[in-house]
Structures are given as C-alpha cells and as structure tokens.
Amino acid sequence: MITAEGYRKLIWKAKIKWLIGNIIVYSIVCIPLVPIILMYGWLIAQAFSGVCISSLIPQKLTLKNFYFLTGPIYWGGTPLYKSYWPLVRNTLLLALGTTGLVVAITSLAGYAISRFEFKGRDPLLKSVVVVHSIPGVLFLIALMYILNTIGLYGKGFLTLLSVIIIKAGLESPMYTWMLKGFFDSVPWELEWAALVDGCSRFTAWRKVVMPLIFPGIAAVSIFAFLSGWGEYLLVLTYITDRKWYTLSLALSELTYQFKHVDYGMLAAFSLLYLLPAMIFFLLTQKYLMTMRIVAYKG
Amino acid sequence: MVKVKLEHLTKRFGKVVAVNDLNLEIKDGEFMALLGPSGCGKTTTMLMIAGIYKPTKGHVYFNDVCVDDLPPKDRNVGMVFQSYALYPHMKVFDNIAFPLKLKKLPKDEIREKVKKVADFLEIGHLLDRKPAQLSGGQMQRVALARALVKEPDIFLMDEPLSNLDAKLRVVMRAEIKRLQKRLGITTIYVTHDQVEAMTMADRIAVLREGVLQQCAVPDELYLKPRNMFVGGFIGSPPMNFLDCSLVEENHEHYLDLGVFKLWIPPDIADLIMKNASGSELVLGIRPEDLKVTLTLPPEAKEAGQKSKVQAIRSEIYVLEPLGKDVIINTKLGDTLVKVVAPPTIRPSVGETIWLNFDLDKMHVFDKKTELAVV
Numbered sequence: 001m002i003t004a005e006g007y008r009k010l011i012w013k014a015k016i017k018w019l020i021g022n023i024i025v026y027s028i029v030c031i032p033l034v035p036i037i038l039m040y041g042w043l044i045a046q047a048f049s050g051v052c053i054s055s056l057i058p059q060k061l062t063l064k065n066f067y068f069l070t071g072p073i074y075w076g077g078t079p080l081y082k083s084y085w086p087l088v089r090n091t092l093l094l095a096l097g098t099t100g101l102v103v104a105i106t107s108l109a110g111y112a113i114s115r116f117e118f119k120g121r122d123p124l125l126k127s128v129v130v131v132h133s134i135p136g137v138l139f140l141i142a143l144m145y146i147l148n149t150i151g152l153y154g155k156g157f158l159t160l161l162s163v164i165i166i167k168a169g170l171e172s173p174m175y176t177w178m179l180k181g182f183f184d185s186v187p188w189e190l191e192w193a194a195l196v197d198g199c200s201r202f203t204a205w206r207k208v209v210m211p212l213i214f215p216g217i218a219a220v221s222i223f224a225f226l227s228g229w230g231e232y233l234l235v236l237t238y239i240t241d242r243k244w245y246t247l248s249l250a251l252s253e254l255t256y257q258f259k260h261v262d263y264g265m266l267a268a269f270s271l272l273y274l275l276p277a278m279i280f281f282l283l284t285q286k287y288l289m290t291m292r293i294v295a296y297k298g
Numbered sequence: 299m300v301k302v303k304l305e306h307l308t309k310r311f312g313k314v315v316a317v318n319d320l321n322l323e324i325k326d327g328e329f330m331a332l333l334g335p336s337g338c339g340k341t342t343t344m345l346m347i348a349g350i351y352k353p354t355k356g357h358v359y360f361n362d363v364c365v366d367d368l369p370p371k372d373r374n375v376g377m378v379f380q381s382y383a384l385y386p387h388m389k390v391f392d393n394i395a396f397p398l399k400l401k402k403l404p405k406d407e408i409r410e411k412v413k414k415v416a417d418f419l420e421i422g423h424l425l426d427r428k429p430a431q432l433s434g435g436q437m438q439r440v441a442l443a444r445a446l447v448k449e450p451d452i453f454l455m456d457e458p459l460s461n462l463d464a465k466l467r468v469v470m471r472a473e474i475k476r477l478q479k480r481l482g483i484t485t486i487y488v489t490h491d492q493v494e495a496m497t498m499a500d501r502i503a504v505l506r507e508g509v510l511q512q513c514a515v516p517d518e519l520y521l522k523p524r525n526m527f528v529g530g531f532i533g534s535p536p537m538n539f540l541d542c543s544l545v546e547e548n549h550e551h552y553l554d555l556g557v558f559k560l561w562i563p564p565d566i567a568d569l570i571m572k573n574a575s576g577s578e579l580v581l582g583i584r585p586e587d588l589k590v591t592l593t594l595p596p597e598a599k600e601a602g603q604k605s606k607v608q609a610i611r612s613e614i615y616v617l618e619p620l621g622k623d624v625i626i627n628t629k630l631g632d633t634l635v636k637v638v639a640p641p642t643i644r645p646s647v648g649e650t651i652w653l654n655f656d657l658d659k660m661h662v663f664d665k666k667t668e669l670a671v672v
C-alpha cells in the first residue's frame with residue numbers, strides 16, 4: 001500500500017522528470033534555430049544600416065539601401081538593370097503560372113489516383129517517388145534539346161512560359177501524391193450523397209470534394225508558388241533575354257563579383273525577395289498545421 | 299410512385315460476394331426493411347438501387363423498367379447514409395438546398411421548400427449552422443430533410459438510427475414510420491437491429507452473407523421462421539436452440555434431447571420424417587414461449603408423457619432482471635436456456651422450477667440444412 005507521503009514523493013518525482021524532459025526537448029529544438037536566427041537577424045540589420053556591419057546591431061539607420069525600388073540597379077557604379085519591377089513581374093509570372101498549372105494538374109490527377117481503379121495505378125504511384133528522387137539537373141540538357149527543337153529556346157516570353165511548364169511538370173508528381181492523401185481522407189459517402197443528390201461525377205468533385213480538401217490545395221499552392229519564386233537553375237539555363245530575368249537570377253548576378261558587392265543593397269534586395277515566403281507562412285500556417293479535414297463525423 | 303424489383307442481383311468485390319442472387323420486389327408505397335448482421339450486403343444492395351454500384355449480375359427495375367444504365371442523379375432517390383454524409387463545408391440550409399440547386403430551381407422556390415421541410419422536421423432554427431455544430435439527432439434530421447426535399451420516388455435509408463443514443467432511437471423510430479406512412483414513398487430501410495425492422499417495416503427481408511433468407515411480414519417472420527438463422531435473429535432474447543433427435547418407442551414418437559424426451563403427436567412426427575434430411579434435429583423455442591412455474595401445473599404433464607404441454611424440472615442458474623420481467627437462465631444438460639418469466643414469479647438462484655414446453659410454440663429445424671421442418 002502507498003501512503004499519502006508516498007504519493008507526494010511519487011508526484012514530485014514525476015514533476016522533476018517532466019521538467020528535465022522539457023529542458024532536453026527545447027534545447028534540441030533550439031540548436032538548429034540558432035544559425036537561422038543569426039542569418040535573418042543580420043539580413044534585417046544590414047538592410048537598414050548605412051555601413052557594412054558584422055553584428056546584429058544596425059548602425060547609421062537608413063532607407064537608402066532600398067534605392068533600387070525607384071530607379072536602376074547599380075553594380076559597381078554601372079546600372080545593371082534599368083528597373084527592379086520587371087524582375088518582380090517576371091518572378092511573379094513564373095511563380096503564379098507554376099502555381100496555377102500545378103494546382104490544375106494535381107487536383108485532377110490526385111483525385112483520379114485516389115478514386116479510380118485502373119491498370120498500372122500502383123506502378124505509377126511508386127514511379128513518382130523514384131522519378132522524384134532523380135536530380136532535376138539530369139533533365140536540363142534533354143529539355144534544352146526539346147526546347148530548341150520546338151523553337152522555344154531563347155524566345156523571351158515564350159521561354160518563360162516553357163520554363164513555367166517545365167517547372168510545373170517537375171513539381172506536379174510530388175504534389176499529386178500529397179493531394180492523393182487529402183482525397184483519400186474524403187469519405188466515399190459524401191461523394192455518393194452528392195451523386196444521389198443530383199451531381200455528375202465532375203460536379204461532385206467540384207462542389208463537394210474540392211472544397212473539403214481546400215487545406216491541401218492551399219498547401220500545394222504555397223509550395224508551388226514558393227518553389228517557382230525561388231527557381232534559379234531553369235531560369236539560368238533557358239532564359240537568355242535579360243528582359244525576362246527573374247529576381248533569383250538578378251540576385252546571383254549582383255553577388256557575382258566580390259569587389260563590387262554592396263552589402264546594404266544586397267541585404268535589402270534579399271529581404272524583399274524573402275517577403276512572399278514570410279507573408280505566405282504567416283497567413284497560412286493555420287492551414288499548414290491542420291492538414292486534415294475536420295467537421296466530418298462518421 | 300414507384301415499385302422496385304431486384305432480379306438475380308449479385309455484387310462481387312474481387313473474391314468477396316457481397317450480394318448473392320437477390321430477388322426481391324418492393325411494392326409501391328411499401329416500407330421494406332433489409333435486415334441482417336453487419337457485413338451481410340445491406341449497404342451494397344442499397345447502393346445498387348441508388349445506382350452508385352453497378353451490379354456484377356442481375357438487374358434493378360423501377361416500375362418494371364430496367365434502370366441499369368440510369369445514372370444516380372436521374373433516379374430521383376433520396377438517401378440517408380449511416381454517417382449522414384452531410385457536407386461539412388455547407389450550412390444546414392445549403393445542405394438541404396443542395397439537391398434543389400442542382401435542379402436549378404428558382405431561389406424563392408428553393409427557400410420555400412427548404413423552409414417547409416425544415417419546419418416539418420423541426421430543424422427550422424438550425425438552418426444557419428454548420429453540420430459540425432449539430433448533435434447526432436439534429437444531423438439525422440438534416441439528412442432526412444435533404445433526402446426528402448427533392449420529393450423522391452424512392453427513399454433509401456442506411457442504418458439511419460444506429461448512431462443515435464437509445465432513447466432518441468425509439469423516438470425517431472416512430473417518427474420515421476409516421477413520416478413514411480404520411481408521404482407514402484416507397485422506402486427501403488437498412489438495419490441490423492431486428493427491433494427496428496419489426497416495429498417499423500411492412501415487410502422484412504432478412505439477409506445473411508449476401509443471401510436472402512426470408513422475406514415476410516413481421517408476424518410471419520416471428521411465428522414461422524424459415525430457418526435457424528431467422529429464428530435466432532428475430533426476437534430478443536434470441537431463440538433457444540436444443541439439439542435433439544427423433545426416436546420411436548412403442549409406436550409413439552419422441553424428441554430425444556439427451557437429458558429428457560418430449561412426446562410429439564404423429565402428425566408432427568410425420569412432417570419431420572418427410573422434411574428432415576436425417577434424424578439430427580434442433581428444437582427451437584423462444585424465451586417468452588417457455589412458461590415457468592414453481593409447481594407442475596394441472597394442464598401439463600411431465601416430459602415424455604402424452605400431453606400438449608410437457609414440463610421439465612430444472613434449477614435456476616443466473617437471473618437477469620429487466621425491471622418488469624426477469625430472464626431466467628437455466629441449464630438443460632449442458633445447454634444454457636433463457637426463459638422470460640413474468641413479474642408474478644420472483645425466483646431466486648438455485649431454486650427449482652418447471653419449464654413448460656408447449657407443442658404449438660415449438661420450432662423444429664433440420665440440423666444439417668438449418669431449415670424449419672415443421
């Protein structure tokens with residue numbers, strides 16, 4: 001039998017264990033955060049500093065690092081780009097185009113793979129994983145050859161368009177996988193109810209299934225957007241016309257030669273480049289964290 | 299209005315035969331219950347009637363027209379699913395209005411119809427809520443409303459009460475029955491609860507492992523079960539089954555139950571001999587048909603003597619009081635027998651009682667085929 005004193009001792013023990021456990025968990029979580037916080041901290045501090053700094057404390061607060069928003073972007077004294085905004089436009093085009101295409105493809109493909117039984121469904125699903133594990137660089141030359149053959153290489157806007165298509169093609173399989181999981185979680189009965197209520201298969205998909213997997217679509221949209229926004233390799237390889245350069249390409253060009261580097265401007269430039277990612281995550285972290293369908297009882 | 303006919307209806311999922319050669323006719327305006335344990339193919343049958351599953355074999359007829367190629371949306375059936383299947387992203391109003399919106403009815407008419415059916419089912423105050431904010435009973439009513447609002451020709455309900463608590467279930471049982479009678483819609487009601495089927499349906503089709511066992515009105519199902527499965531499934535507590543065999547001594551026939559014998563008249567003995575495949579039989583008797591007395595009553599004789607009522611002495615093993623009645627568990631040989639005793643008898647464990655077997659209330663089954671032989 002355990003006495004009252006015994007119970008108190010046991011409770012104390014449990015509390016101490018809990019405390020130690022928490023300390024261990026939080027320390028482990030915090031370690032990888034340190035370099036990230038240092039990097040972002042420096043970026044923000046440098047973007048608003050008048051001189052080059054090597055700590056997290058901004059000096060000579062100024063906004064002049066953001067001069068490129070209103071005029072040409074200089075590189076060691078010479079203007080490299082006439083304006084910042086076409087770069088933003090191109091990057092947005094790439095990101096939004098990729099997103100739209102990816103969402104259109106994956107929401108249909110994910111549904112089909114989740115709901116229809118057809119020959120070769122399992123091999124298809126497995127091959128997605130295998131193919132995805134092949135580095136995309138391997139396709140660069142083959143794709144270059146294809147683009148050249150159909151006359152889309154180095155054709156300005158058309159090339160950007162083809163980059164969008166290539167990007168969407170590379171991204172879609174994995175997101176199809178992801179959405180398949182979401183579609184799987186929609187109970188058959190809901191779809192049947194829709195069919196009995198007077199929907200065709202397509203209307204049932206559009207009016208009942210799609211709204212239910214909105215969190216999944218949101219997640220895919222964000223990932224696709226950010227991946228398009230950050231795309232570098234494809235743009236570098238295929239886009240030759242400076243008019244259609246994206247932010248990632250410009251950023252890399254600006255850091256090209258060490259002696260010309262303007263750290264203040266670069267930090268400001270990078271900060272703005274990071275902005276969409278931050279905004280997206282702030283706005284949608286609620287959805288990203290609850291990647292499941294609620295409000296269904298059964 | 300519509301009558302439904304199922305002809306050789308069969309559905310296979312790979313190797314599993316969910317529904318096997320089902321023939322059934324549901325009359326116009328009839329309330330038909332599909333009754334059977336979980337996994338016997340009730341839902342599959344329902345989904346084939348709704349047009350969601352294509353039968354592997356056989357056909358579904360509405361008013362004698364084969365509807366195999368009619369898509370679900372054109373069948374004008376209203377369906378209530380076991381999980382209710384309310385659209386979680388729509389408010390109650392939009393849930394109910396959904397079938398009407400798909401028919402492209404004018405907005406005013408939709409609002410009017412939704413309001414009417416919602417008031418009818420007493421959920422008018424819930425129209426602005428999301429399904430997640432409803433209780434089980436309310437969700438159930440919304441599902442009913444959504445099925446009824448389009449004025450279906452056929453009303454399908456798949457275990458609509460199984461997710462409700464016991465008290466609400468009793469209330470809804472009566473309400474759904476009243477609703478069906480008032481609207482006169484041909485209704486197919488799936489349930490695994492024999493009480494639901496018995497209390498609500500005009501006729502009951504009992505299914506087991508995809509095979510139709512018996513289709514009859516409730517009384518007939520109770521009084522004349524076609525086989526042991528139906529006998530055991532209908533009624534609560536379930537029918538007692540006692541192994542026995544037919545024997546003949548001195549030109550009289552007896553059912554030999556091991557620990558005792560029951561005399562049977564020649565006409566029953568003839569029937570048994572004619573219908574049974576062998577001498578191995580099963581005696582079935584309902585707990586409420588076995589009369590319990592504390593002494594041998596005047597109209598009865600001891601088991602084995604020529605009499606319509608024969609009694610056997612036995613000891614009480616366990617008692618299960620039900621408030622009004624009490625279920626007496628007693629042992630005949632190794633078999634546990636349940637008897638429902640009226641409130642006038644308040645026995646105690648270990649006491650000796652008389653079990654009165656009435657020849658008119660006994661069911662005899664063939665042990666091998668499980669079919670009723672008398």
Ligand SMILES: Nc1ncnc2c1ncn2[C@@H]1O[C@H](COP(=O)(O)OP(=O)(O)O)[C@@H](O)[C@H]1O
Binds near residue numbers: 339
């Ligand atoms: N889509 C399906 N795929 C494979 N087997 C199924 C499917 N639907 C039902 N079954 C099987 O068919 C049998 C009957 O199922 P069901 O009609 O749901 O039974 P009930 O509704 O009577 O509980 C079960 O054995 C079940 O496992």
Ligand SMILES: [Mg+2]
Binds near residue numbers: 337341
């Ligand atoms: Mg079922």
